[in-house]
Amino acid sequence: MTTTQKPEILDESGDKYKYGFVTDIESETAPKGLSADIIRLISTKKGEPDWLLEKRLKAFEFWQTMKEPTWAKLTYDKIDYQDLYYYSAPKTKVAPKSLNEVDKELLATYDKLGIPLKEQEALAGVVAVDAVFDSVSVATTYRAKLAEKGIIFCSISEAVKKHPELVKKYLGSVVPYTDNFFACLNSAVFTDGSFVYIPKGVRCPMELSTYFRINAKNTGQFERTLIVAEEGSYVSYLEGCTAPQRDENQLHAAIVEIVVLDNAEVKYSTVQNWYPGDKDGKGGVYNFVTKRAACRGVNSKVSWTQVETGSAVTWKYPSCVLQGDNSVGEFYSVALTNNYQQADTGTKMIHIGKNTTSKIISKGISAGFSNQTYRGLVKVASSAENARNYSQCDSLLIGSTCGSHTVPYVENRSRTAILEHEATTSKISDEQLFYCKSRGISEEDAVSLIVNGFCKEVMQQLPMEFAIEAAKLINISLEGSVG
């Protein structure tokens, strides 16, 4: 084990990525590369039980037989998986017991990100945050308050230790390690993430939130999130992501698993602005994420809402497996790509239970030289009587050098299913810009007004404070896309 990560000076010329600072903090990093030994080291470092180590090693073995998928409409330099660090943790002597013990530099970083933890603890009652810095969960606020209701909200490592029966039961039950190349990699090397457990009949009294941030250089971030909503429970979970500006590409391969039981509901919202690379397409995060929810009970409901403005490359299809009768899956997405960003993203709705319904609202905005693909699957099994799906995929193009593609797959085996699909592609027209400008509105404001109008249906799904941040983010990301 070596200690690396010295402060470095960033080139601040010309780029507008607001979160491009590097935190000067010592971190503990495992040697580069991936092997069974490294996995053992991660597991030991985290004091994990044998069953988990075995799971990891099994996944690693399987991963070695797998090939990186190439079906997405993405072009990127081949990732050298042996040239990455798989473990990096902020170095502190003893695990912090409260925020007062958390490294001051770290807290300052979160302040820059706009999540003043201290303030939050003092204010009490709005959002509970579990912050993941590189791979280790740093501080979890509001725990006490949540504990009163029997809600568990902690890092996945802690859950492994304190609630092994729950983790053992549900981890990998929605996304098995054999699922896909990146999910398999994550299953072998995941370092941390969040765990949420909402007991039967409990309505979580606040939004739960995790802030992910990649700090260390050449570090892969492999978080693992597991949310379990017991019968009749409800939770709204927020995930925000940032990463510092780096010339080289950073890899991010996460898994989010959600289990929803009878009459339970989970709302999962993401605002993702990982560093997208500079205006020439140099650097940026490679984001290969597997997110899936299993609606296992009757009347269970999952709603994914995402606003994605970041990452150089995005490969992400949050899905709903609608097993329980009358279960409901929703996917609301805004993806904005600018400069040389590429995104291949969409959703999967798998209808198995009777009277299951799903709704897909996808809004893609492409600017600059970026390329964006909506890829979605609606699959209806013969058992899914009276299943319904409504899909709407709208693309907005800014300028003439970007691309937008829509690839909807539909597989239907039910005679009684009703499936609807609508798709539009439009451009911000010169007439619209002229109209706005002739009313005194600047071109930049006009574009942001039109884009925000285009995304409105999705933004309305976000919790208030998140919606404001998301709208700001979209405006920042659009800068320089016109004129």
Add this chain to the structure above:
Amino acid sequence: MMSTPLLEIEDLCAGVSGKEIIKDFNLTINEGEIHAIMGPNGAGKSTLSYILCGKPGYEITSGTIKFRGKDLTAMSTEERAREGIFLIMQYPVEIPGVPVTSFLKHAVNAIRKHRGEPELDTMEFIKMVREEGRKLGIDAEMLKRPVNVGFSGGEKKRLETLQMAILKPQLAILDEADSGLDIDAMKVVSAGVNALRSENRSMLIITHFQRLLNYVVPDFVHIFADGHIVKSGDKSLAAELEEKGYAEFVKEK
């Protein structure tokens, strides 16, 4: 009282995509005056309004345009709007997803900022818009709808008039403001326009028919043909034109 010139157009030649449409055009509008430009279809009346607003693609080849003594041609479209030029468009475009109120708020605050006035807060703004809207038969429901999306011809023109009422321009250009309006809608729109007549606000009404001029009575009427004004007169000229037709005047040249 000495009249102060607001808009001065001298020897203007202009057009679109290489085609000259405005030729040796001259017109001065003083503060508080209402001018009507009448001309046959396809004469280039709308081109004139676009030139005045600086619409991309419309080029000036020679001549000058001054607005409040400043060179208008050096200003961008949004600067012209902030300086006080407003165009009621013949075919206002739809902006999906953008509610009328947020569109108007952006416009109002851009113009207030330019004038050095503080931005209106949401409460003040909503109150003002509702009040002005009521005068034009625009209810709170319509203000929530996306700009021009699914609006009838009458609703579009009423929204244009509302914008004018709120932005309080120095020069309002009405480009075929009565097109697509039934008689009731036209009365509402003209009442809205008339309510904005004032000593220091001028208007340029571009129209094909005399109809609108019965409701918004101009101080001057100009007949536009072959790229410039062929005859000017007072409001009686409009009636004369209606009687004789354009051919008579175009021939006179």
